Amino acid sequence: MTVIDQIREHYPALSPTEQRIARHYLQHGRVMVFASASQVARRLGISTSTIVRFAQQLGYSGYVELQERMQSEYDAARRLVSVKVAREDLIEHVVRQDAENIASVLRNEEALISAGIALANAPRVWVTGSRSSGDLASIAWRLLNMVRPNVTLLDPNAADVADRIMDLEPEDVLLVFSMSRYAQEMVQLVELAPPRAGTVLVTDEHVSPLLPFADWPISVATQPAAMFRSLTAVMTALQALVAATAREIGDEQVDARLAKAEEFWARFGTFSSHLGRR
Structure with missing residues (x-):
């Protein structure tokens, strides 16, 4: 299950502030991949502890573990795109993905x-x-x-x-x-x-x-x-x-x-x- 899947599953149970963090990730995911908890907190005008609680609501020990998962997914996606673009079956891959x-x-x-x-x-x-x-x-x-x-x-x-x-x-x-x-x-x-x-x-x-x-x-x-x-x-x-x-x-x-x-x-x-x- 990806971070996005986890957010979607837990979203109804999140507090209004935590839902705001969730929407921020969905809209600015690449920023959160590399931003610290305090940086995200300042950006949203909330406390760092709220960012940590958000990560815990998703099942992580804290924001550091959540961010490591984000970075892992981001790196995997970049490698996948790079490999697919380099291969001759790029067009078939695009068509199959769109079919899904x-x-x-x-x-x-x-x-x-x-x-x-x-x-x-x-x-x-x-x-x-x-x-x-x-x-x-x-x-x-x-x-x-x-x-x-x-x-x-x-x-x-x-x-x-x-x-x-x-x-x-x-x-x-x-x-x-x-x-x-x-x-x-x-x-x-x-x-x-x-x-x-x-x-x-x-x-x-x-x-x-x-x-x-x-x-x-x-x-x-x-x-x-x-x-x-x-x-x-x-x-x-x-x-x-x-x-x-x-x-x-x-x-x-x-x-x-x-x-x-x-x-x-x-x-x-x-x-x-x-x-x-x-």
């Missing part, structure tokens, strides 16, 4: 179906995400807009975000994409947004600070095969979510919506009809 990540989507089948029903029946759906999750939110907005009206893309970094979010109604649903490292502006937006029918959260398998606000949490694996965390399973979950939404809406309404889109694309000449040379 995609399999994690199946653990969310019930949540995906329930979230799809909520997204289909809400008067308006608000979609948001920040940094790399903002790209996922943009794709989700585009796909959902193809199967239903009244889908709004919300940029948490926009200057007018407060002016826009105040229009969120009690029956609306908020769809949030948030991956580690979790953007602070997303936590603020979800926490301060008006009361709504519910929040769908698509996130990774870490302990997201947004989980307490989620009515339909969808957590998928983002295990990296090389340098960066994979978003392949997140895209699969996104497509499954749109499919569940479309099924709840029904073929007749979805087909009518798509036909209307085709009409306007043709009217505006949105897509090129040039097929290119053979």
Whole structure:
């Protein structure tokens, strides 16, 4: 069991301050690998003894033993990446790792179906995400807009975000994409947004600070095969979510919506009809 697995297992039983330490590790793991307990304590504005108690809650004798485990996992991960990059089967390794990540989507089948029903029946759906999750939110907005009206893309970094979010109604649903490292502006937006029918959260398998606000949490694996965390399973979950939404809406309404889109694309000449040379 990795340190992340241990944190995930013990997280519900941790105190609020210890949960804050856990989230700090998940977001700034590389810093904690080499930082002393006193350095982490100063960074978080808490006592060194609290850092030690956190390590003990995870089953370690103290922070030194926890840090040794962190360093061991970090070194092993670096060696693995180095070996894989140097070998000719790199591409196969990446594909196999992504296949394992995609399999994690199946653990969310019930949540995906329930979230799809909520997204289909809400008067308006608000979609948001920040940094790399903002790209996922943009794709989700585009796909959902193809199967239903009244889908709004919300940029948490926009200057007018407060002016826009105040229009969120009690029956609306908020769809949030948030991956580690979790953007602070997303936590603020979800926490301060008006009361709504519910929040769908698509996130990774870490302990997201947004989980307490989620009515339909969808957590998928983002295990990296090389340098960066994979978003392949997140895209699969996104497509499954749109499919569940479309099924709840029904073929007749979805087909009518798509036909209307085709009409306007043709009217505006949105897509090129040039097929290119053979």
